Amino acid sequence: MSGFLSSSIGRKFAMALSAFFLMIFLLQHFAINILSVFSESAFNKASHFMGTFWAVQYLLQPVLIFGVVFHFVMGFVLEIQNNRARKIKYAKNNGGANSSWMSRNMILSGLVILAFMALHFIDFWIPEINTKYIQGDMSGLHNGEFRYFHELEEKFHSHIRTIVYCISFIFLALHLLHGFNSAFQSVGANNKYTRGLKGFSKIYAIGIPLGFIFIALFHHLK
Amino acid sequence: MNLTLKIWRQKNANDKGKMTDYQISDVSPDMSFLEMLDVLNNQLIEKGDEPVAFDHDCREGICGMCSLYINGEAHGPDRGVTTCQLHMRKFKDGDTIYIEPFRAKAFPVIKDLVVDRSAFDRVQHAGGFISVNTSGNTQDANAIPINKHDADKSFDAATCIGCGACVASCKNSSAMLFVSAKVSQFALLPQGQVEATDRVLNMVKQMDEEGFGNCTNTGACEVECPKGISLENIARMNSEYLKASLKG
Numbered sequence: 191m192s193g194f195l196s197s198s199i200g201r202k203f204a205m206a207l208s209a210f211f212l213m214i215f216l217l218q219h220f221a222i223n224i225l226s227v228f229s230e231s232a233f234n235k236a237s238h239f240m241g242t243f244w245a246v247q248y249l250l251q252p253v254l255i256f257g258v259v260f261h262f263v264m265g266f267v268l269e270i271q272n273n274r275a276r277k278i279k280y281a282k283n284n285g286g287a288n289s290s291w292m293s294r295n296m297i298l299s300g301l302v303i304l305a306f307m308a309l310h311f312i313d314f315w316i317p318e319i320n321t322k323y324i325q326g327d328m329s330g331l332h333n334g335e336f337r338y339f340h341e342l343e344e345k346f347h348s349h350i351r352t353i354v355y356c357i358s359f360i361f362l363a364l365h366l367l368h369g370f371n372s373a374f375q376s377v378g379a380n381n382k383y384t385r386g387l388k389g390f391s392k393i394y395a396i397g398i399p400l401g402f403i404f405i406a407l408f409h410h411l412k
Numbered sequence: 413m414n415l416t417l418k419i420w421r422q423k424n425a426n427d428k429g430k431m432t433d434y435q436i437s438d439v440s441p442d443m444s445f446l447e448m449l450d451v452l453n454n455q456l457i458e459k460g461d462e463p464v465a466f467d468h469d470c471r472e473g474i475c476g477m478c479s480l481y482i483n484g485e486a487h488g489p490d491r492g493v494t495t496c497q498l499h500m501r502k503f504k505d506g507d508t509i510y511i512e513p514f515r516a517k518a519f520p521v522i523k524d525l526v527v528d529r530s531a532f533d534r535v536q537h538a539g540g541f542i543s544v545n546t547s548g549n550t551q552d553a554n555a556i557p558i559n560k561h562d563a564d565k566s567f568d569a570a571t572c573i574g575c576g577a578c579v580a581s582c583k584n585s586s587a588m589l590f591v592s593a594k595v596s597q598f599a600l601l602p603q604g605q606v607e608a609t610d611r612v613l614n615m616v617k618q619m620d621e622e623g624f625g626n627c628t629n630t631g632a633c634e635v636e637c638p639k640g641i642s643l644e645n646i647a648r649m650n651s652e653y654l655k656a657s658l659k660g
Contacts, residue, residue, distance in 0.1 A: 194657040197616055198588075198626045199650055268626050272584035275517050275625030281418065281431050282510035284484030285583060288635035294583055296628060372629035378651025380644050 201268060206376035208261040209369055213394070215254055220398050223405050226342055234336035241318065241338075242328055262304055269297045292368040299365040306358035313345055346409035355406045359399040366395035413439040413500060416508040417452065419464055422521050425528075429521065431510075441501040445488060446471060446478060448500055449511075465524040473497040473638065476573030479580070480525055481512040486577035486636045494575060494638045514580035518587070518622045531622040532574050532590060538618035539611035540594040542603050556602055566600040569593040571639040578633035578641070584625030589633040591619050592649035593641045599652050609656040616653055 194200040222240065226233040240246050285294050292299070321327050330336055346352055370391035379387065414437045422429030436452050443451070446468050453463035469477040478495035482488035488498040503509060511525065519527040544550060570593075578589035595612050598604025604611070627646060634643045 193617075194654075197653070198586075198620050198624075199616055199653045200657070201626060202650065203654065268628070272586075272625040272628070275585035275623060276515050277517055278429075278515055280481060280484065280512055280515055281420070282484040282512070285632065287485055287489070288581055288632040289583075289630040293628065293630035368629070375629045375643065375647050376627075376650060378647050378649075378654060380647035380651065384647075 201264065202376040205261065205264050205268070206373035208257050208264070209373040211253075211257045212261060213366070213370065213373075215257070216398055217394075220401050224401060226339060227405060227408050230339045233342075234330075234338050237338035238330040238336060241322065241330060258307070262300070265297065265300050290368060292364045293372070296365060296368060299361045302358060302361040303365060306354070306361070309351075309354065309358075313351070314341075317341075343409050343412070346406055349410075352406050352410040356403050359402045359406070362402075363396055363399035366399070367392065370395050413441060413503065413505040413507075415439055415448075415503065415506070418508060418510045419525070420512045420521075421464070421524055422513075423523065425520055425522055431512075439500055441499070443500045444471070444496055445480070445482070445498040445500065446496050465522075465526050467526050468496060471496040474573060476575035479514045479527060479529070479576055481510075481514055481580055483510050486514065486580040487575075487638055491635070492638055492640055494573075494577075497638075514576050516576075516579045516585035516624065518585065518624050519576060519579060527576070529574070529576050531624070532576065532587070534622065535587070535591055535615055535618045536574075536594060539607065539614040540598075542598055542607060544603075553603065558601060562600045565644075566597050569596040569600070569641065569645055572597075572637075572641050573639060575638060577636045577638060579624065581632040581636035582625065582627070583630060583632065584628055586627040586633070587619050587622070587624040588627035588646050588649070589637065589641055589643070591615050592645035595649045595652055596645040599648060608652065609659050612649060612652045612656045613660055616649075 195204055222233070222236045225236055330338065332340070346355075371388055374384070374387050374391070414435070417434040417436060418431050419434060420429060421432045434452060434456075436448070436455070439448050439451065446466070449464060449466055456463045467477045467479050469475040471478075473494045473496060476494065478487075480487065480495045482495065482498070487493060487495045488502065490498050490502055513519075513521050513525045513527045514529075518531040519529055522528050572590060572593035574590060576590070579585050579587050582589075595615060598611060599608055629643070629646070631643055634641065
Protein backbone atom coordinates (compact mmCIF):
# COMPACT_ATOMS: atom_id res chain seq x y z
CA MET A 191 0.00 0.00 0.00
CA SER A 192 3.05 2.28 0.10
CA GLY A 193 2.44 5.43 -1.88
CA PHE A 194 -1.25 4.66 -2.46
CA LEU A 195 -2.50 7.87 -0.89
CA SER A 196 0.09 9.98 -2.66
CA SER A 197 -1.05 8.71 -6.07
CA SER A 198 -3.78 10.43 -8.07
CA ILE A 199 -6.03 7.36 -7.77
CA GLY A 200 -5.35 7.04 -4.04
CA ARG A 201 -6.34 10.67 -3.48
CA LYS A 202 -9.54 10.11 -5.45
CA PHE A 203 -10.24 7.03 -3.37
CA ALA A 204 -9.73 8.89 -0.09
CA MET A 205 -11.91 11.74 -1.34
CA ALA A 206 -14.66 9.26 -2.23
CA LEU A 207 -14.48 7.47 1.13
CA SER A 208 -14.78 10.75 3.03
CA ALA A 209 -17.72 11.66 0.76
CA PHE A 210 -19.47 8.36 1.54
CA PHE A 211 -18.98 8.98 5.25
CA LEU A 212 -20.40 12.51 4.98
CA MET A 213 -23.36 11.28 2.94
CA ILE A 214 -24.20 8.69 5.62
CA PHE A 215 -23.94 11.43 8.24
CA LEU A 216 -26.20 13.67 6.14
CA LEU A 217 -28.82 10.91 5.98
CA GLN A 218 -28.68 10.47 9.75
CA HIS A 219 -28.90 14.26 10.26
CA PHE A 220 -31.93 14.39 8.00
CA ALA A 221 -33.60 11.45 9.77
CA ILE A 222 -33.40 13.32 13.09
CA ASN A 223 -34.37 16.72 11.66
CA ILE A 224 -37.47 15.38 9.92
CA LEU A 225 -38.71 14.18 13.32
CA SER A 226 -39.17 17.86 14.21
CA VAL A 227 -41.93 18.08 11.60
CA PHE A 228 -43.90 15.19 13.06
CA SER A 229 -43.16 15.12 16.78
CA GLU A 230 -41.59 17.71 19.09
CA SER A 231 -41.05 15.06 21.75
CA ALA A 232 -39.37 12.56 19.40
CA PHE A 233 -37.09 15.29 18.03
CA ASN A 234 -36.11 16.38 21.54
CA LYS A 235 -35.36 12.81 22.64
CA ALA A 236 -33.29 12.05 19.53
CA SER A 237 -31.38 15.36 19.83
CA HIS A 238 -30.67 14.77 23.51
CA PHE A 239 -29.44 11.25 22.80
CA MET A 240 -27.14 12.45 20.00
CA GLY A 241 -25.93 15.34 22.13
CA THR A 242 -25.11 13.37 25.24
CA PHE A 243 -24.36 9.73 24.31
CA TRP A 244 -20.62 9.24 24.88
CA ALA A 245 -19.98 7.19 21.73
CA VAL A 246 -21.55 9.88 19.54
CA GLN A 247 -19.84 12.74 21.33
CA TYR A 248 -16.36 11.31 21.86
CA LEU A 249 -16.00 8.81 19.01
CA LEU A 250 -18.27 9.74 16.08
CA GLN A 251 -18.07 13.52 16.46
CA PRO A 252 -14.26 13.72 16.19
CA VAL A 253 -14.36 11.32 13.22
CA LEU A 254 -17.01 13.49 11.61
CA ILE A 255 -14.98 16.66 12.14
CA PHE A 256 -11.94 14.94 10.67
CA GLY A 257 -14.03 13.75 7.70
CA VAL A 258 -15.35 17.25 7.02
CA VAL A 259 -11.94 18.90 7.32
CA PHE A 260 -10.27 16.18 5.22
CA HIS A 261 -12.89 16.43 2.45
CA PHE A 262 -12.55 20.19 2.20
CA VAL A 263 -8.76 20.32 2.46
CA MET A 264 -8.35 17.50 -0.08
CA GLY A 265 -10.84 19.24 -2.36
CA PHE A 266 -8.73 22.42 -2.32
CA VAL A 267 -5.47 20.48 -2.77
CA LEU A 268 -6.86 18.66 -5.82
CA GLU A 269 -8.21 21.91 -7.26
CA ILE A 270 -4.79 23.58 -6.96
CA GLN A 271 -3.05 20.56 -8.52
CA ASN A 272 -5.57 20.45 -11.34
CA ASN A 273 -5.14 24.15 -12.09
CA ARG A 274 -1.38 23.63 -12.27
CA ALA A 275 -1.85 20.86 -14.83
CA ARG A 276 -2.93 23.47 -17.43
CA LYS A 277 -0.97 26.66 -17.08
CA ILE A 278 -2.23 28.34 -20.27
CA LYS A 279 -6.02 28.31 -20.53
CA TYR A 280 -7.94 27.99 -23.78
CA ALA A 281 -9.01 31.21 -25.51
CA LYS A 282 -12.33 29.48 -26.16
CA ASN A 283 -13.56 26.53 -24.11
CA ASN A 284 -16.99 24.99 -24.58
CA GLY A 285 -17.22 22.89 -21.41
CA GLY A 286 -21.01 22.82 -21.58
CA ALA A 287 -20.79 20.70 -24.75
CA ASN A 288 -19.35 17.70 -22.96
CA SER A 289 -19.96 17.89 -19.21
CA SER A 290 -22.50 19.07 -16.67
CA TRP A 291 -22.26 22.40 -14.85
CA MET A 292 -22.26 20.50 -11.54
CA SER A 293 -19.24 18.39 -12.49
CA ARG A 294 -17.23 21.42 -13.61
CA ASN A 295 -18.05 23.54 -10.55
CA MET A 296 -17.64 21.21 -7.58
CA ILE A 297 -15.23 23.67 -6.00
CA LEU A 298 -17.81 26.46 -6.25
CA SER A 299 -20.67 24.40 -4.79
CA GLY A 300 -18.20 23.11 -2.19
CA LEU A 301 -17.27 26.65 -1.17
CA VAL A 302 -20.94 27.59 -0.75
CA ILE A 303 -21.43 24.49 1.43
CA LEU A 304 -18.33 25.41 3.44
CA ALA A 305 -19.70 28.93 4.05
CA PHE A 306 -23.06 27.41 4.99
CA MET A 307 -21.36 25.05 7.45
CA ALA A 308 -19.66 28.00 9.13
CA LEU A 309 -23.09 29.64 9.56
CA HIS A 310 -24.64 26.35 10.71
CA PHE A 311 -21.88 25.84 13.27
CA ILE A 312 -22.36 29.40 14.59
CA ASP A 313 -26.13 28.82 14.76
CA PHE A 314 -26.21 25.42 16.43
CA TRP A 315 -22.95 23.61 17.08
CA ILE A 316 -20.93 26.31 18.88
CA PRO A 317 -23.81 27.27 21.28
CA GLU A 318 -24.32 23.55 21.94
CA ILE A 319 -20.63 23.00 22.76
CA ASN A 320 -20.71 26.14 24.93
CA THR A 321 -23.73 24.95 26.91
CA LYS A 322 -22.52 21.39 27.39
CA TYR A 323 -18.75 21.59 27.73
CA ILE A 324 -18.03 25.16 28.88
CA GLN A 325 -21.05 25.86 31.08
CA GLY A 326 -21.22 22.15 31.98
CA ASP A 327 -24.99 21.84 31.51
CA MET A 328 -25.61 18.38 30.04
CA SER A 329 -29.27 18.28 31.04
CA GLY A 330 -30.61 19.51 27.69
CA LEU A 331 -33.27 21.43 29.69
CA HIS A 332 -34.36 25.05 29.70
CA ASN A 333 -37.01 26.14 32.21
CA GLY A 334 -37.68 22.50 32.95
CA GLU A 335 -38.32 21.50 29.32
CA PHE A 336 -36.09 20.11 26.58
CA ARG A 337 -34.63 23.11 24.72
CA TYR A 338 -33.77 21.55 21.32
CA PHE A 339 -37.09 21.99 19.48
CA HIS A 340 -37.55 25.58 20.70
CA GLU A 341 -34.00 26.49 19.69
CA LEU A 342 -34.67 25.08 16.21
CA GLU A 343 -37.91 27.03 15.80
CA GLU A 344 -36.33 30.23 17.06
CA LYS A 345 -33.56 30.03 14.44
CA PHE A 346 -36.02 29.72 11.57
CA HIS A 347 -38.04 32.81 12.52
CA SER A 348 -35.61 34.87 10.47
CA HIS A 349 -36.49 35.33 6.76
CA ILE A 350 -32.85 35.86 5.81
CA ARG A 351 -31.55 32.80 7.62
CA THR A 352 -34.26 30.62 6.08
CA ILE A 353 -33.47 31.92 2.58
CA VAL A 354 -29.72 31.40 3.11
CA TYR A 355 -30.32 27.86 4.35
CA CYS A 356 -32.58 27.05 1.37
CA ILE A 357 -30.06 28.42 -1.17
CA SER A 358 -27.29 26.44 0.53
CA PHE A 359 -29.37 23.26 0.26
CA ILE A 360 -29.78 23.89 -3.49
CA PHE A 361 -25.98 24.05 -3.78
CA LEU A 362 -25.76 20.89 -1.67
CA ALA A 363 -28.05 19.18 -4.21
CA LEU A 364 -25.86 20.39 -7.09
CA HIS A 365 -22.75 19.11 -5.28
CA LEU A 366 -24.33 15.73 -4.57
CA LEU A 367 -25.75 15.35 -8.09
CA HIS A 368 -22.21 14.95 -9.36
CA GLY A 369 -20.41 13.90 -6.20
CA PHE A 370 -22.46 10.86 -5.19
CA ASN A 371 -22.12 9.07 -8.50
CA SER A 372 -18.53 10.26 -8.93
CA ALA A 373 -17.59 8.69 -5.58
CA PHE A 374 -18.74 5.27 -6.81
CA GLN A 375 -16.70 5.72 -9.99
CA SER A 376 -13.65 6.69 -7.91
CA VAL A 377 -13.75 3.53 -5.80
CA GLY A 378 -13.96 1.46 -8.97
CA ALA A 379 -17.62 0.46 -8.80
CA ASN A 380 -18.29 -0.96 -12.23
CA ASN A 381 -20.75 -3.83 -12.22
CA LYS A 382 -24.35 -4.81 -12.87
CA TYR A 383 -25.50 -2.48 -10.08
CA THR A 384 -23.89 0.64 -11.60
CA ARG A 385 -27.03 1.80 -13.41
CA GLY A 386 -29.15 1.30 -10.29
CA LEU A 387 -26.63 3.21 -8.22
CA LYS A 388 -26.82 6.12 -10.66
CA GLY A 389 -30.59 6.26 -10.21
CA PHE A 390 -30.31 5.99 -6.44
CA SER A 391 -27.65 8.73 -6.35
CA LYS A 392 -30.00 11.13 -8.17
CA ILE A 393 -32.85 10.36 -5.77
CA TYR A 394 -30.54 10.93 -2.79
CA ALA A 395 -28.95 14.08 -4.24
CA ILE A 396 -32.30 15.75 -4.86
CA GLY A 397 -34.37 14.13 -2.10
CA ILE A 398 -32.20 14.89 0.94
CA PRO A 399 -31.59 18.61 0.22
CA LEU A 400 -35.27 19.00 -0.75
CA GLY A 401 -36.17 17.43 2.60
CA PHE A 402 -33.94 19.91 4.45
CA ILE A 403 -35.56 22.79 2.52
CA PHE A 404 -38.98 21.44 3.53
CA ILE A 405 -37.94 21.31 7.20
CA ALA A 406 -36.58 24.88 7.11
CA LEU A 407 -39.71 26.24 5.41
CA PHE A 408 -41.99 24.21 7.68
CA HIS A 409 -40.57 25.82 10.80
CA HIS A 410 -40.37 29.26 9.19
CA LEU A 411 -43.99 29.25 8.03
CA LYS A 412 -45.37 27.60 11.17
CA MET B 413 -17.88 29.81 -47.32
CA ASN B 414 -16.01 32.81 -45.98
CA LEU B 415 -14.54 32.32 -42.51
CA THR B 416 -12.57 34.15 -39.87
CA LEU B 417 -9.95 31.93 -38.23
CA LYS B 418 -8.44 32.75 -34.86
CA ILE B 419 -5.33 30.56 -34.70
CA TRP B 420 -2.74 30.09 -31.96
CA ARG B 421 0.67 31.07 -33.36
CA GLN B 422 3.81 30.23 -31.41
CA LYS B 423 7.26 30.28 -33.03
CA ASN B 424 8.82 27.65 -30.79
CA ALA B 425 8.53 26.01 -27.37
CA ASN B 426 9.97 29.09 -25.63
CA ASP B 427 7.89 31.69 -27.46
CA LYS B 428 4.96 33.21 -25.56
CA GLY B 429 2.52 32.75 -28.46
CA LYS B 430 -0.75 34.54 -29.26
CA MET B 431 -4.02 34.18 -31.14
CA THR B 432 -3.82 35.59 -34.68
CA ASP B 433 -6.73 36.37 -37.01
CA TYR B 434 -6.90 35.14 -40.63
CA GLN B 435 -9.59 35.59 -43.24
CA ILE B 436 -10.18 32.69 -45.62
CA SER B 437 -12.62 32.67 -48.54
CA ASP B 438 -14.12 30.15 -50.98
CA VAL B 439 -13.93 27.26 -48.53
CA SER B 440 -15.87 24.25 -49.83
CA PRO B 441 -18.25 22.59 -47.32
CA ASP B 442 -16.90 19.26 -48.62
CA MET B 443 -13.35 20.01 -47.50
CA SER B 444 -12.00 18.36 -44.40
CA PHE B 445 -10.85 20.73 -41.66
CA LEU B 446 -7.21 19.89 -42.39
CA GLU B 447 -7.73 20.57 -46.12
CA MET B 448 -9.07 23.98 -45.18
CA LEU B 449 -5.87 24.57 -43.19
CA ASP B 450 -3.86 23.37 -46.22
CA VAL B 451 -5.59 26.05 -48.31
CA LEU B 452 -4.83 28.67 -45.68
CA ASN B 453 -1.19 27.59 -45.61
CA ASN B 454 -0.94 27.85 -49.42
CA GLN B 455 -2.24 31.40 -49.17
CA LEU B 456 0.27 32.22 -46.41
CA ILE B 457 3.17 30.72 -48.38
CA GLU B 458 2.16 32.66 -51.51
CA LYS B 459 2.23 35.84 -49.42
CA GLY B 460 5.63 34.91 -48.02
CA ASP B 461 4.29 34.31 -44.50
CA GLU B 462 5.11 31.39 -42.22
CA PRO B 463 2.52 28.60 -42.67
CA VAL B 464 0.62 27.31 -39.64
CA ALA B 465 2.26 24.18 -38.21
CA PHE B 466 -0.18 21.39 -37.32
CA ASP B 467 0.09 17.65 -36.79
CA HIS B 468 -1.40 15.09 -39.20
CA ASP B 469 -0.51 11.74 -40.68
CA CYS B 470 -3.05 9.22 -41.95
CA ARG B 471 -5.99 11.63 -42.40
CA GLU B 472 -8.24 8.59 -41.99
CA GLY B 473 -9.08 8.99 -38.33
CA ILE B 474 -6.89 6.19 -36.99
CA CYS B 475 -3.38 7.52 -36.34
CA GLY B 476 -4.30 9.98 -33.60
CA MET B 477 -1.86 12.62 -34.79
CA CYS B 478 -4.20 15.51 -35.54
CA SER B 479 -4.80 17.30 -32.30
CA LEU B 480 -6.67 20.56 -32.61
CA TYR B 481 -8.93 22.28 -30.11
CA ILE B 482 -11.61 23.78 -32.32
CA ASN B 483 -14.22 26.22 -31.02
CA GLY B 484 -13.63 25.04 -27.47
CA GLU B 485 -13.74 21.27 -28.12
CA ALA B 486 -11.08 18.67 -28.86
CA HIS B 487 -11.38 17.64 -32.54
CA GLY B 488 -14.15 20.21 -32.98
CA PRO B 489 -17.94 20.07 -32.67
CA ASP B 490 -18.51 16.67 -34.32
CA ARG B 491 -18.70 13.47 -32.24
CA GLY B 492 -16.70 10.27 -32.67
CA VAL B 493 -14.23 11.76 -35.16
CA THR B 494 -10.71 13.12 -35.16
CA THR B 495 -9.93 16.54 -36.63
CA CYS B 496 -9.04 15.04 -40.02
CA GLN B 497 -12.54 13.54 -40.25
CA LEU B 498 -14.22 16.84 -39.37
CA HIS B 499 -15.70 18.53 -42.43
CA MET B 500 -16.35 22.18 -43.11
CA ARG B 501 -20.06 21.45 -43.57
CA LYS B 502 -20.21 21.50 -39.76
CA PHE B 503 -19.62 25.26 -39.93
CA LYS B 504 -21.59 28.12 -41.44
CA ASP B 505 -20.61 30.87 -43.84
CA GLY B 506 -19.34 33.86 -41.85
CA ASP B 507 -18.37 31.79 -38.79
CA THR B 508 -15.42 32.67 -36.58
CA ILE B 509 -13.46 29.52 -35.71
CA TYR B 510 -11.03 29.32 -32.79
CA ILE B 511 -8.17 26.87 -33.44
CA GLU B 512 -5.84 26.10 -30.54
CA PRO B 513 -3.37 23.38 -29.62
CA PHE B 514 -4.28 20.74 -27.01
CA ARG B 515 -3.46 22.46 -23.72
CA ALA B 516 -1.82 20.64 -20.81
CA LYS B 517 1.37 21.07 -18.83
CA ALA B 518 2.23 17.50 -19.87
CA PHE B 519 1.68 18.38 -23.57
CA PRO B 520 4.01 21.36 -24.17
CA VAL B 521 3.55 23.26 -27.43
CA ILE B 522 6.41 22.72 -29.88
CA LYS B 523 5.21 25.15 -32.53
CA ASP B 524 1.83 26.75 -33.39
CA LEU B 525 -0.68 23.88 -33.10
CA VAL B 526 1.84 21.06 -32.66
CA VAL B 527 2.21 19.64 -29.17
CA ASP B 528 4.64 17.12 -27.71
CA ARG B 529 2.57 14.10 -26.60
CA SER B 530 5.54 11.89 -25.76
CA ALA B 531 4.24 11.80 -22.16
CA PHE B 532 1.79 9.20 -23.47
CA ASP B 533 4.67 7.16 -24.92
CA ARG B 534 6.42 7.16 -21.55
CA VAL B 535 3.23 6.02 -19.81
CA GLN B 536 2.97 3.19 -22.36
CA HIS B 537 6.60 2.23 -21.87
CA ALA B 538 5.97 1.98 -18.12
CA GLY B 539 3.69 -1.02 -18.55
CA GLY B 540 1.33 -0.85 -21.53
CA PHE B 541 2.44 -4.18 -22.98
CA ILE B 542 2.54 -7.93 -22.33
CA SER B 543 5.67 -10.07 -22.44
CA VAL B 544 5.43 -12.88 -24.98
CA ASN B 545 7.88 -15.72 -25.41
CA THR B 546 9.08 -15.44 -29.01
CA SER B 547 11.68 -18.22 -28.83
CA GLY B 548 9.70 -20.50 -31.11
CA ASN B 549 7.30 -21.77 -28.44
CA THR B 550 4.83 -18.92 -28.72
CA GLN B 551 1.36 -20.04 -27.79
CA ASP B 552 -1.36 -19.35 -30.32
CA ALA B 553 -3.55 -16.65 -28.77
CA ASN B 554 -6.61 -18.26 -30.34
CA ALA B 555 -5.96 -21.42 -28.28
CA ILE B 556 -6.79 -19.55 -25.06
CA PRO B 557 -10.55 -19.43 -24.39
CA ILE B 558 -11.81 -15.92 -23.56
CA ASN B 559 -15.46 -15.12 -22.93
CA LYS B 560 -16.96 -12.83 -25.54
CA HIS B 561 -18.02 -10.12 -23.11
CA ASP B 562 -14.47 -9.62 -21.86
CA ALA B 563 -13.01 -9.87 -25.36
CA ASP B 564 -15.43 -7.19 -26.61
CA LYS B 565 -14.63 -4.87 -23.70
CA SER B 566 -10.92 -5.40 -24.26
CA PHE B 567 -11.22 -4.62 -27.97
CA ASP B 568 -13.27 -1.51 -27.19
CA ALA B 569 -10.50 -0.29 -24.87
CA ALA B 570 -7.85 -1.18 -27.44
CA THR B 571 -9.41 1.18 -30.00
CA CYS B 572 -7.83 4.11 -28.12
CA ILE B 573 -5.50 5.84 -30.59
CA GLY B 574 -3.75 7.96 -27.95
CA CYS B 575 -4.67 11.25 -29.60
CA GLY B 576 -4.87 13.12 -26.29
CA ALA B 577 -8.40 14.52 -26.76
CA CYS B 578 -9.23 13.21 -23.26
CA VAL B 579 -6.46 15.31 -21.72
CA ALA B 580 -7.34 18.34 -23.83
CA SER B 581 -11.05 18.16 -22.95
CA CYS B 582 -10.64 17.47 -19.26
CA LYS B 583 -10.84 20.62 -17.15
CA ASN B 584 -8.07 19.07 -15.02
CA SER B 585 -5.90 17.85 -17.92
CA SER B 586 -6.25 14.32 -16.58
CA ALA B 587 -4.98 11.40 -18.66
CA MET B 588 -7.07 8.82 -16.82
CA LEU B 589 -9.17 7.80 -19.84
CA PHE B 590 -6.09 7.07 -21.96
CA VAL B 591 -4.23 5.21 -19.20
CA SER B 592 -7.34 3.29 -18.14
CA ALA B 593 -7.95 2.15 -21.73
CA LYS B 594 -4.39 0.84 -21.93
CA VAL B 595 -4.70 -0.87 -18.54
CA SER B 596 -8.15 -2.31 -19.34
CA GLN B 597 -7.30 -3.83 -22.70
CA PHE B 598 -4.85 -6.17 -20.94
CA ALA B 599 -6.60 -6.48 -17.56
CA LEU B 600 -9.57 -8.08 -19.30
CA LEU B 601 -7.51 -10.77 -21.05
CA PRO B 602 -5.70 -13.81 -19.60
CA GLN B 603 -2.50 -12.76 -21.39
CA GLY B 604 -2.49 -9.57 -19.36
CA GLN B 605 -2.77 -11.16 -15.93
CA VAL B 606 0.89 -12.05 -15.39
CA GLU B 607 2.04 -8.43 -15.33
CA ALA B 608 -1.27 -6.92 -14.16
CA THR B 609 -0.02 -5.71 -10.78
CA ASP B 610 3.15 -4.04 -12.02
CA ARG B 611 1.40 -2.68 -15.09
CA VAL B 612 -1.21 -0.59 -13.33
CA LEU B 613 1.15 0.56 -10.56
CA ASN B 614 3.87 1.62 -12.99
CA MET B 615 1.57 3.26 -15.53
CA VAL B 616 -0.25 5.30 -12.89
CA LYS B 617 3.08 6.30 -11.30
CA GLN B 618 4.36 7.49 -14.68
CA MET B 619 1.08 9.28 -15.40
CA ASP B 620 1.40 11.19 -12.11
CA GLU B 621 5.07 12.03 -12.76
CA GLU B 622 4.20 13.51 -16.15
CA GLY B 623 2.11 16.21 -14.45
CA PHE B 624 -1.38 15.28 -15.64
CA GLY B 625 -4.22 16.45 -13.36
CA ASN B 626 -6.57 14.41 -11.20
CA CYS B 627 -9.74 12.91 -12.64
CA THR B 628 -12.95 14.38 -11.19
CA ASN B 629 -15.26 12.23 -13.32
CA THR B 630 -16.76 15.08 -15.35
CA GLY B 631 -17.10 12.71 -18.31
CA ALA B 632 -15.87 15.30 -20.83
CA CYS B 633 -13.17 12.88 -22.01
CA GLU B 634 -15.69 10.18 -22.91
CA VAL B 635 -17.84 12.63 -24.87
CA GLU B 636 -14.93 14.08 -26.84
CA CYS B 637 -13.05 10.81 -27.41
CA PRO B 638 -13.05 10.08 -31.16
CA LYS B 639 -13.12 6.35 -30.41
CA GLY B 640 -15.82 6.44 -27.75
CA ILE B 641 -13.65 5.00 -24.97
CA SER B 642 -15.94 4.47 -21.99
CA LEU B 643 -15.58 5.87 -18.47
CA GLU B 644 -16.09 2.27 -17.30
CA ASN B 645 -12.39 1.84 -18.03
CA ILE B 646 -11.50 4.44 -15.40
CA ALA B 647 -13.58 2.62 -12.79
CA ARG B 648 -11.84 -0.62 -13.82
CA MET B 649 -8.40 0.97 -13.52
CA ASN B 650 -9.29 2.37 -10.09
CA SER B 651 -10.24 -1.08 -8.81
CA GLU B 652 -7.19 -2.67 -10.51
CA TYR B 653 -4.98 -0.07 -8.84
CA LEU B 654 -6.49 -0.73 -5.41
CA LYS B 655 -6.05 -4.50 -5.86
CA ALA B 656 -2.46 -4.02 -7.03
CA SER B 657 -1.67 -1.67 -4.13
CA LEU B 658 -3.00 -4.20 -1.62
CA LYS B 659 -0.89 -6.95 -3.25
CA GLY B 660 2.26 -5.01 -3.93
